[in-house]
Amino acid sequence: MKTMKLNLLHIDASARPGISGIDPHGSHSRRLSARFVQRWRQARPDDRVDYLDVGQKPPGHVDARWIHAAFTAPAEREPWMADVLAESDRLVDQLIAADVIVVGLPMYNFSVPAQFKAYIDNIVRVGRTFGFDRARGAVPYWPMLADAGKRLVLLGARGDHGYDAGGRVAHLNHVENSVRSVFGYIGVTDVFEAAVECDEFGGEQLAQSMRLAEQRVDGLVDTMGPASLSPRDQR
Template sequence: MTRLLHLDASARPGRHGIDPHGSHTRALTHRFVARWRSARPHDPVRYRDLGTAPPRLVDHDWIRAEFTRRDAREPWMAERLADSDAMVDELIDSDLLVIGAPLYNFGMPAPLKAWVDGIVRIGRTVVFDPSRGDDPYVPLLTDRPRRVILLSSRGGHGMDEGGPLAHMNHLDPHLRTALGFIGIHDLRGIAIENEEFGGERLAASVAAAQAKVDCLVDALLAETAAPAPRQPLPA
């Protein structure tokens, strides 16, 4: 069984191709999840709509609660961290994380940043160990392989890694760094580009992204179905 966590961060509530002014990223994430579930209907999927129900931003109360020892926290502190704890629990429980996030002004949407701030937690997803000297951070989500699928959209083009405008894309590297920091290193991205251009250029990019999503789902399903390699018997 593979447990999916599906996050949408677009400010647009609908899906492109279905709703007026619908989101391209929501259309891609729902395509991915629907194709996965058609092949594996019993795999559980948790869904969190960050775009329409964003997490609360980190504030003074959150910081005070987070950096108070668990056994010394007052009741209001546990309440303030409850949403963050729920997001951490969802992430820890997942095997496959599907994130839909458009590129807003060169970076991630604010609700996705709020989610990142809520799941990078000392003692829950990473440990700070000063005895390790200049390398004090120990990721905690290394208990099993977890995969991340980032499905994004961009107004311009050429922003994939190695592209002429890759330096303007801070969404993919930011998410890769933050999740790698807590132990999740397998991130694969597919993006729709040319939203600002529209017309045939956008239509071609949408079609290409849809095809890539289908191929990626099929490849991951094949990997999931493949038997684990046999371990050699002890001599």
């Protein structure tokens, strides 16, 4: 069975524009996501990589006009509704085209950055990424991307330490679990994670955490990348 080309969607959500270790005050999550993508390209040079920087160019926030347009049946939409949903449609199309979604996702005040929440609100779309039908009774919703074989990689950065499962402040981590819930809702349940901690401590604590996180990133690529097939291309 030959290896097919995959589409990788690389998203950065940090408000910091640079990369730590290269730029002053650079982003640790951007460092991890860039490492993942660079190693992925080395393993699979023919794959397509799309890049989206919601940290620097966040999508528009959902407002009343957006909600009105999104919950109007496509055949009944007025011209202004298409304009309101144009950005969301582009983001949804990009997501649907992706086989692997890699997100550089820092923790801001125990949750995701507002920029990434705006992205989530734009890609969770009735009729596009989840379905809704009152005739289904008690469970009227269903994920529309469940059979697409998509994989999600969350590469985080945290100021403190102990946010992973079983850690001393794991109960305060509302980043990975919330994103897992949202993407699971639309049908993306194959999720991988790595994170660097101790940014607020710096020094050897941060350096050690970064080394471990980068090893984890390398391991993820080695596991996911070289022999991966796009489910849509498997025969």
